[in-house]
Amino acid sequence: MIKISNLFKSFAQTRGGVLDKQVLTDISLTINKGETVSIIGPSGSGKSTLLRMINRLEAPTAGSIFIDDVELTEKTAAELVKKTGMVFQLFNLFENMTLLENIAYAPQVVLKKTESEAKELAANLLQTVGLSGQVNQLPSQLSGGQKQRAGIARALAMNPQIMLFDEVTSALDPEMVKEVLNVIKRLAHAGMTIILVTHEMGFAREISDRIIFMDHGKIIADQPAAKFFEEQKNPRIQDFLSKVL
Amino acid sequence: MITPFISTLFSVAHGIPLTLTYSLVPLLFGFILGTVLGLVKVSGPRPVRWLVNLYVSIFRGTPLLVQLMIVAYGFPGLLGLKISAFTAGIIAFSCNSAAYVCEVVRAGIESVDKGQHEASAALSIPYWMSMKDIILPQAFKRVLPALVSEAINLVKESAIISMLPGITDITRQAQIISMQNYSFFEPMLAAACCYYVLTSVLNLIGHALEVRLQQGPKS
Numbered sequence: 001m002i003k004i005s006n007l008f009k010s011f012a013q014t015r016g017g018v019l020d021k022q023v024l025t026d027i028s029l030t031i032n033k034g035e036t037v038s039i040i041g042p043s044g045s046g047k048s049t050l051l052r053m054i055n056r057l058e059a060p061t062a063g064s065i066f067i068d069d070v071e072l073t074e075k076t077a078a079e080l081v082k083k084t085g086m087v088f089q090l091f092n093l094f095e096n097m098t099l100l101e102n103i104a105y106a107p108q109v110v111l112k113k114t115e116s117e118a119k120e121l122a123a124n125l126l127q128t129v130g131l132s133g134q135v136n137q138l139p140s141q142l143s144g145g146q147k148q149r150a151g152i153a154r155a156l157a158m159n160p161q162i163m164l165f166d167e168v169t170s171a172l173d174p175e176m177v178k179e180v181l182n183v184i185k186r187l188a189h190a191g192m193t194i195i196l197v198t199h200e201m202g203f204a205r206e207i208s209d210r211i212i213f214m215d216h217g218k219i220i221a222d223q224p225a226a227k228f229f230e231e232q233k234n235p236r237i238q239d240f241l242s243k244v245l
Numbered sequence: 246m247i248t249p250f251i252s253t254l255f256s257v258a259h260g261i262p263l264t265l266t267y268s269l270v271p272l273l274f275g276f277i278l279g280t281v282l283g284l285v286k287v288s289g290p291r292p293v294r295w296l297v298n299l300y301v302s303i304f305r306g307t308p309l310l311v312q313l314m315i316v317a318y319g320f321p322g323l324l325g326l327k328i329s330a331f332t333a334g335i336i337a338f339s340c341n342s343a344a345y346v347c348e349v350v351r352a353g354i355e356s357v358d359k360g361q362h363e364a365s366a367a368l369s370i371p372y373w374m375s376m377k378d379i380i381l382p383q384a385f386k387r388v389l390p391a392l393v394s395e396a397i398n399l400v401k402e403s404a405i406i407s408m409l410p411g412i413t414d415i416t417r418q419a420q421i422i423s424m425q426n427y428s429f430f431e432p433m434l435a436a437a438c439c440y441y442v443l444t445s446v447l448n449l450i451g452h453a454l455e456v457r458l459q460q461g462p463k464s
Contacts, residue, residue, distance in 0.1 A: 092358075
């Protein structure tokens with residue numbers, strides 16, 4: 001379970017912090033085990049920053065994040081981050097490694113699996129995401145959709161309890177989007193806790209238990225998916241949805 | 246005309262082993278020390294980074310010849326040490342090369358996409374493991390041409406070692422023959438030919454390495 005309370009984040013723009021850019025303002029939120037939650041909203045609303053703070057790629061300016069009742073701090077980060085798997089918009093596969101090495105590396109050095117165990121795990125995961133024919137290829141030899149499925153396999157190799165997806169289809173050609181969304185859908189159906197930052201409204205509606213709408217660093221709505229899309233009364237959200245749906 | 250030149254060339258070429266010693270040994274030490282300094286410059290604590298900056302600015306901001314003289318004659322005189330010409334040459338060239346390699350490695354590390362660091366952090370990969378297996382291999386691939394340039398510079402600048410007594414590298418050999426024959430042109434031309442062959446071979450090796458790295462691991 002993830003519990004976020006009174007979270008603030010600002011980025012320094014000048015020395016002294018007079019003109020700091022406030023990115024997140026007083027975010028409080030709970031995400032239960034097995035839930036699929038989509039965070040949506042306009043660009044620059046702080047969605048990705050919030051997601052990146054859950055696995056400590058950004059540290060909070062104020063407030064706290066608890067994962068399974070343990071506060072995420074600099075000290076606890078090493079252990080807690082292992083519970084989360086992150087998939088990035090621009091894939092971030094290790095460019096100097098083959099797909100198999102990309103996926104086997106972290107289980108080997110972090111989870112201390114033997115080389116053969118790690119490679120077997122990687123081969124199985126690549127098969128699950130439909131990439132068994134590409135195990136020895138470099139990321140530069142793959143399509144965007146293939147890279148992103150490999151990115152998901154790499155995160156899954158660490159056996160995380162929570163998967164974080166940061167606009168994972170935004171950099172893909174339209175025909176590649178579906179293959180990636182299908183993999184996420186399978187994970188959601190298997191009961192994985194999923195937090196998804198996305199611009200794919202149809203997909204968010206289909207797989208999410210809850211939708212969180214953010215604007216200017218604040219949570220404007222946190223509602224069950226059906227209610228959010230079908231009974232929306234907030235004019236700001238209605239306006240947003242009318243433009244993207 | 247041709248035959249005497251070839252015999253001069255062979256005599257000058259006797260200096261090649263020493264020239265190679267004074268370029269390849271400092272290349273190795275300079276590479277190791279420079280990589281360590283580059284890593285410190287990217288991720289070390291601030292006071293240590295300042296020290297590295299000072300080191301780099303001193304070695305890049307003063308002539309190699311002066312550095313060699315300080316190591317060969319300055320320190321021994323000051324501290325009462327005895328340093329052989331060989332040791333002085335290796336120390337001065339290695340320290341000088343390390344300063345240049347440090348900057349090249351730093352630039353290489355900083356040119357690797359931030360996403361590679363973030364993906365490592367998200368997978369809980371320890372910083373130094375990620376540096377060793379993910380960031381540095383990509384950085385070296387990018388800066389290989391600059392490192393080959395540094396190797397070529399070392400071969401050419403090793404000529405300065407001929408200033409120390411008793412070291413018969415290519416340049417010194419050419420000087421000896423010039424003085425014996427009272428003619429500078431042929432021996433110096435022969436020396437130029439020797440250096441050119443050495444630097445061309447380095448260039449070829451660098452190019453072959455680049456092609457190999459571009460191809461990446463076997464598929």
